[in-house]
Structures are given as structure tokens and as C-alpha cells.
Amino acid sequence: MRIRRMVTAAAASIAIVLSLSACGTPPWEANATATPTATASTPAAAAPTPQATVDTVVNELASGSTQRVLTAGNITLTVDYWSTLSMDQWTADANKPLSFSAVAALEGGDNRIYLSKVSIVTAVRGDAGQLPSPEPLADNANVAPGYFISAPYSYSQSFVLPGIDPAAEYVQLTVTYELLLQTTPTSSEYAKQTATDTLTIAIAQS
Numbered sequence: 001m002r003i004r005r006m007v008t009a010a011a012a013s014i015a016i017v018l019s020l021s022a023c024g025t026p027p028w029e030a031n032a033t034a035t036p037t038a039t040a041s042t043p044a045a046a047a048p049t050p051q052a053t054v055d056t057v058v059n060e061l062a063s064g065s066t067q068r069v070l071t072a073g074n075i076t077l078t079v080d081y082w083s084t085l086s087m088d089q090w091t092a093d094a095n096k097p098l099s100f101s102a103v104a105a106l107e108g109g110d111n112r113i114y115l116s117k118v119s120i121v122t123a124v125r126g127d128a129g130q131l132p133s134p135e136p137l138a139d140n141a142n143v144a145p146g147y148f149i150s151a152p153y154s155y156s157q158s159f160v161l162p163g164i165d166p167a168a169e170y171v172q173l174t175v176t177y178e179l180l181l182q183t184t185p186t187s188s189e190y191a192k193q194t195a196t197d198t199l200t201i202a203i204a205q206s
Contacts, residue, residue, distance in 0.1 A: 057169055057170045057200075057202045058200050058202075059087065059170070059200070059201055059202035060081075060199055060200050060201065061081065061082070061083055061087060061199075061201050062087060062202070064082060064083070064086075064087075065080060065081060065082035066080075066081050066082075066199075067079065067080050067081070068081070068197050070177070070195040070196070070197055071195065072177070072179055072193035072194055072195040073181070073191075073193045074106060074107045074108065074109075075104055075105070075106055075107075075113060075179060075181060075193050075195070076104065076105045076106075076107065077102055077103075077104050077177060077179070077195045078102070078103050078104075078105075079100055079101070079102045079175075079177075079197065080100060080101045080102075081098065081099070081100045081199060082099050082100070083096070083097055083098055083099065084097050084099065084158075085097055087201075087202070087204060088204050089204065090201065090202070090203055090204045091203065091204050091205075091206060092163065092164050092165060092166045092167075092168045092203055093163045093166070094163065095160050095161070095162060095163070096160065096161040096201075097158055097159070097160050097161075098120075098158065098159050098160075098161060098173070098201075099156070099157070099158040100156070100157060100158075100175075101154050101155065101156040102115065102118075102149060102154060102155045102156075102177065103149055103151050103152070103153070103154040103155075104149045104150055104151065104179065105150070105151045106150070106181070109185070110185045111181055111182040111183070111184065111185050111187075112148065112150050112181075112182045112185070113148075113149055113150045113179055113180070113181055113182075114141070114145050114146030114147060114148055114149065114179065114180040114181075114190070115141060115146050115147040115149045115155050115177060115178070115179055115180075116140070116141050116145065116146035116147075116178045116179070116180050116192075117138060117139065117140050117141060117146075117176075117177075117178040118138065118139050118155075118157065118175065118176065118177050118178070119136055119137065119138040119139075119175070119176050120136060120137040120138070120159055120173050120174070120175050120176075121133075121136045121173070121174045121176075122134055122136070122137075122161060122164075122171050122172075122173055123171065123172040123173075123174070124164045124165055124168045124171055125168070125169060125170055125171070125172065126165065126167040126168050126169045127167070127169060128167065131164070131165040131167060131168055132164075132165055133164075134161065134162050134164060137159045137161075139157055139159075145180050145190055146179075146180050149179075161173075164203070168203045169202070169203055169205075170200060170201060170202045170203055171200070171201050171203065172198060172199070172200050173198065173199040173200075173201065174196065174197075174198050175196070175197045175198070175199060176194060176195075176196050177194065177195040177196070177197075178192065178194055179192065179193040179194065179195065180192055180193075181193055
């Protein structure tokens with residue numbers, strides 16, 4: 001009887017082991033098989049990122065006009081830019097008019113402000129980079145000490161950009177305003193201040 005009970009107990013133990021073995025895959029084996037699947041999917045999601053950057057030409061006259069507020073010392077210069085030629089006609093071979101109006105204000109004083117010179121340097125750029133540029137444009141005041149532009153008086157001017165390289169995609173205009181400020185409200189002596197602006201305009205493609 002004792003031998004029979006031992007055999008029965010051994011058989012029951014074997015049955016329990018077999019039952020545990022049939023329950024499923026152990027956790028460490030499940031993790032080992034799941035890890036490669038997650039790793040393999042990551043590069044596929046990240047692959048489009050390098051292709052997402054596309055060069056875009058910003059046209060700051062796209063709406064027809066733009067306004068800038070510049071500072072030169074304690075002078076505030078407000079400039080409005082526009083063109084009488086629509087942007088779809090700003091082709092490389094066309095004469096491209098640029099108009100602007102500038103008015104100055106002085107913080108904390110009534111000293112008079114004059115514009116002695118305004119100049120435009122044009123940088124022409126295309127897909128290959130820098131292209132040949134036209135000669136700078138300038139207006140030197142023909143009155144001394146310059147054009148009076150203290151608010152509410154303003155200075156208005158139009159420059160015409162000539163034809164440029166056919167490969168041009170856009171132009172960058174560096175506009176420099178040379179200002180003279182009275183040292184006192186009754187003085188005939190002046191301090192020079194300079195304000196600089198940069199304007200990017202797209203060239204319409206034929």
C-alpha cells in the first residue's frame with residue numbers, strides 16, 4: 001500500500017508539471033520576441049523627416065505693401081513700402097518700381113530731423129546662390145541740411161529696379177536712411193543717425 005501511494009503521488013507531480021508547461025510562453029520569451037518588432041518600426045516613422053525641409057521664398061510685398069518701424073538712436077522711423085506693379089509682373093526682365101514713404105519722430109524732444117541720403121543695394125539670388133546685381137540706387141538731398149521728415153512731414157520716393165539675371169528667384173534690398181538730428185531745437189549743428197532695413201521680394205517666374 002505504501003508503494004502504491006508513492007507511485008500515485010509521483011504521477012500527480014508529473015501531471016502538475018505538464019499542466020504548467022502547457023499554460024503558455026514564459027514572460028521573458030514573450031518580451032524577447034516583442035522587442036525586435038518595436039525596434040524595427042521606429043526607422044520607418046522617422047524616415048520622412050529629412051525630406052520635410054523645403055526652401056521657400058518669402059515675398060514681403062506679397063500683399064501689395066508692407067510697413068516697417070526702424071530705430072536710429074532715439075529716432076523712430078516709420079516706412080511704408082509698395083509697388084505700382086503687381087507682384088505677378090515682377091519678372092527678371094521687367095523694370096520693377098519700388099515706392100516708399102518715411103516719417104520720423106523723436107522720443108523726448110522737439111529737435112528737427114532731416115534725411116540727408118537714402119540708398120538701396122540690391123542682392124540678386126537664385127537656386128545657385130548669388131547672381132550679378134545692378135548698381136546701387138540713391139537719392140542725395142539737394143537741400144541743406146536735408147529733407148525735413150519730422151512728423152507730420154514725410155519723405156516719399158520711387159526707385160526702379162532694372163532687369164536682372166533670368167535665373168533670379170528673389171531680390172534682397174538693403175535700404176539705408178542717413179538722418180541728421182538737431183543737437184538742440186534751435187541749433188544749426190546736427191548729429192548723424194543711420195537706420196537700415198532689408199526687404200525681400202520674390203521674382204515672378206515666366
